Amino acid sequence: DTGVSQNPRHKITKRGQNVTFRCDPISEHNRLYWYRQTLGQGPEFLTYFQNEAQLEKSRLLSDRFSAERPKGSFSTLEIQRTEQGDSAMYLCASSLGGGGLNYGYTFGSGTRLTVV
Amino acid sequence: QQPVQSPQAVILREGEDAVINCSSSKALYSVHWYRQKHGEAPVFLMILLKGGEQKGHEKISASFNEKKQQSSLYLTASQLSYSGTYFCGTEMENNDMRFGAGTRLTVKP
Numbered sequence: 001d002t003g004v005s006q007n008p009r010h011k012i013t014k015r016g017q018n019v020t021f022r023c024d025p026i027s028e029h030n031r032l033y034w035y036r037q038t039l040g041q042g043p044e045f046l047t048y049f050q051n052e053a054q055l056e057k058s059r060l061l062s063d064r065f066s067a068e069r070p071k072g073s074f075s076t077l078e079i080q081r082t083e084q085g086d087s088a089m090y091l092c093a094s095s096l097g098g099g100g101l102n103y104g105y106t107f108g109s110g111t112r113l114t115v116v
Numbered sequence: 117q118q119p120v121q122s123p124q125a126v127i128l129r130e131g132e133d134a135v136i137n138c139s140s141s142k143a144l145y146s147v148h149w150y151r152q153k154h155g156e157a158p159v160f161l162m163i164l165l166k167g168g169e170q171k172g173h174e175k176i177s178a179s180f181n182e183k184k185q186q187s188s189l190y191l192t193a194s195q196l197s198y199s200g201t202y203f204c205g206t207e208m209e210n211n212d213m214r215f216g217a218g219t220r221l222t223v224k225p
Contacts, residue, residue: 031211042118042203042215043158056212091157097211102146104160105205105213 004108006092012114013082020078021111025094032075033105034067035091043091049075050097082115089113117142119206121216128194128223136189136219138204147180147187148205148213151198158203161189191221199223 005024013019025032031050035043046065048056051072064082069075079086089112093105119140126134138147146165150158164180164187175192185206191198201220207213 033213035215040218042218045212045214048212050211056210102163102165102207104148104163105150105158106160107150107157109157 004092004094004106006090006108006111008111009109010112010114012116015084015115016081018078018080019082019113020076021090021092021113023075023077023092023094023108025074025092026106029094029096029106030072031095031097032069033093033095034075034077035093037089037091037110038087046077046090079113082113084115087113087115118214119204119216121202121204121219123219124217125220126222128221130196130223130225131193134191134194134221136191136202136204136221138187138189138206138216140185140206142185142206142208144180144182144185144206145209145211146207147178148207149178149187149189150203150205150215151200152203152218153200161202194221194223196223196225 007022033048034046037043045058047067049069064080067077089110091110093107095105096103119138122137148163149161152158166182178189180187201218203215203218205213205215
């Protein structure tokens with residue numbers, strides 16, 4: 001078990017460009033979450049998958065953001081036409097859950113996005 | 117929907133105790149507590165499920181009052197390693213979790 005892996009660790013992009021981040025969760029975890037965190041704030045919920053199904057999506061997520069989790073394994077988060085306000089740390093977390101089970105989240109180290 | 121944490125920051129001397137509070141306006145399924153050190157990812161401390169319970173982990177324990185939708189994290193005999201930002205996460209029945217703004221804890225020698 002190597003934990004939750006996120007790539008890349010850092011991404012600098014020009015405003016208007018598209019970016020894609022990848023998250024590899026702990027293999028036996030069926031739930032996967034994306035959060036965004038800015039300096040001095042708590043993680044802000046973006047979206048959540050149970051296996052391959054995207055069950056919740058924040059209303060804060062504009063149509064420029066999309067996430068996928070094909071086959072319930074790794075997940076990607078894409079931001080189209082990036083804006084400077086998208087600059088943040090993007091955190092992925094995974095957990096076991098469902099059927100009355102509920103466990104804590106394991107977070108990845110995050111992808112730090114800087115839009116210039 | 118974001119839970120409210122208090123205090124925003126606390127400074128302790130080694131060996132002192134602290135309490136961090138978390139409250140929600142929504143009915144909760146569970147409350148999570150995490151600690152994040154500067155430049156690192158949040159690390160899971162404990163989860164409390166509805167039904168009202170108290171959990172402990174060495175000198176860190178927590179309680180969850182389901183009726184009041186409140187949770188408290190208790191740190192006793194604090195150590196330097198306890199420094200960091202503590203977040204509560206409140207989870208509702210639909211399993212999405214919202215985090216508070218955090219409580220920055222500084223433990224000084």
